[in-house]
Amino acid sequence: xxxxxxxxxxxxxxxxxxxxxxxxxxxxxxxxxxxxxxxxxxxxxxxxxxxxxxxxxxxxxxxxxxxxxxxxxxxxxxxxx
Numbered sequence: 001x002x003x004x005x006x007x008x009x010x011x012x013x014x015x016x017x018x019x020x021x022x023x024x025x026x027x028x029x030x031x032x033x034x035x036x037x038x039x040x041x042x043x044x045x046x047x048x049x050x051x052x053x054x055x056x057x058x059x060x061x062x063x064x065x066x067x068x069x070x071x072x073x074x075x076x077x078x079x080x081x
Contacts, residue, residue: 051059062077 048056048059062073062079065071
C-alpha cells in the first residue's frame with residue numbers, strides 16, 4: 001500500500017504538469033490575436049533596427065523605465081518630429 005501511494009505521489013504531478021503545459025502552448029498558438037501581435041512586433045523590430053542612435057536614445061529616455069523609478073512627462077509625448 002505504501003508503494004502504491006508513493007508511486008501515485010510521484011507520477012500524478014508529472015502527468016498533470018505535462019497536460020497543462022501542452023494545453024497552454026496549443027491555446028497560445030491557435031489564438032489569432034497573439035499571432036497578429038507577434039507579426040506586428042517582428043515587423044516593428046525590423047524598423048527599429050534601422051533607427052539612428054539619437055532616435056534610439058530618445059526612445060530609451062521616454063519609454064524604458066528603470067526598476068523603482070517612473071518618469072512622468074509634463075507634456076504629451078510627441079514621438080514623431
